[in-house]
Amino acid sequence: MNFHYTETFEDIWGMQKDLLMNSNMYGFRRKVFQWCIVFIWIILILLLLLTPIIPGRFIIALIMVVFTIYINRKAPVLFELIALASERFVLKKRITDNVQKEMEYVINDQEIKQVNHSLEAENTVKVPWEAVKRIREDEERYFIYYSKVDGVILPKTPNDRNPDSIGKLEKYIHNHRYMYTKY
Numbered sequence: 001m002n003f004h005y006t007e008t009f010e011d012i013w014g015m016q017k018d019l020l021m022n023s024n025m026y027g028f029r030r031k032v033f034q035w036c037i038v039f040i041w042i043i044l045i046l047l048l049l050l051t052p053i054i055p056g057r058f059i060i061a062l063i064m065v066v067f068t069i070y071i072n073r074k075a076p077v078l079f080e081l082i083a084l085a086s087e088r089f090v091l092k093k094r095i096t097d098n099v100q101k102e103m104e105y106v107i108n109d110q111e112i113k114q115v116n117h118s119l120e121a122e123n124t125v126k127v128p129w130e131a132v133k134r135i136r137e138d139e140e141r142y143f144i145y146y147s148k149v150d151g152v153i154l155p156k157t158p159n160d161r162n163p164d165s166i167g168k169l170e171k172y173i174h175n176h177r178y179m180y181t182k183y
């Protein structure tokens with residue numbers, strides 16, 4: 001099966017976001033962020049309670065405890081927004097030109113071959129199905145990982161929008177998703 005696709009910054013960002021949201025390090029950092037916020041609020045509450053000159057400090061402290069619980073619940077969402085915005089900014093700075101890569105994909109029972117026709121020297125990535133570590137997806141693309149961070153981006157809808165190509169691609173993904181996914 002052969003098809004063509006124009007890869008854009010949004011495709012690269014989609015894979016970067018998938019890596020970020022599903023990595024163990026991201027989960028660890030999210031928890032650290034969450035508990036740091038709670039720790040700061042607890043210190044503020046203790047300082048408030050230990051300051052005798054503020055009238056109604058116990059009511060204010062109670063309100064702050066409720067707010068701390070609320071913040072603790074919302075911290076992962078806040079962390080996600082901050083992390084995604086900063087990662088997107090860094091990626092945008094790293095990729096300075098307008099990324100429009102003309103890609104050709106050849107998919108068969110043995111491998112996925114991705115040919116980048118946009119470079120001066122043609123770049124080809126061949127990934128045997130046995131080397132696939134995991135397959136993830138978002139609304140518009142599949143991410144075929146052959147290591148923890150390296151992978152091939154396959155569009156769910158190729159440029160030609162041929163229903164046969166789309167059906168064959170879904171069949172290959174479905175047939176290989178559970179066969180080779182290791183982690």
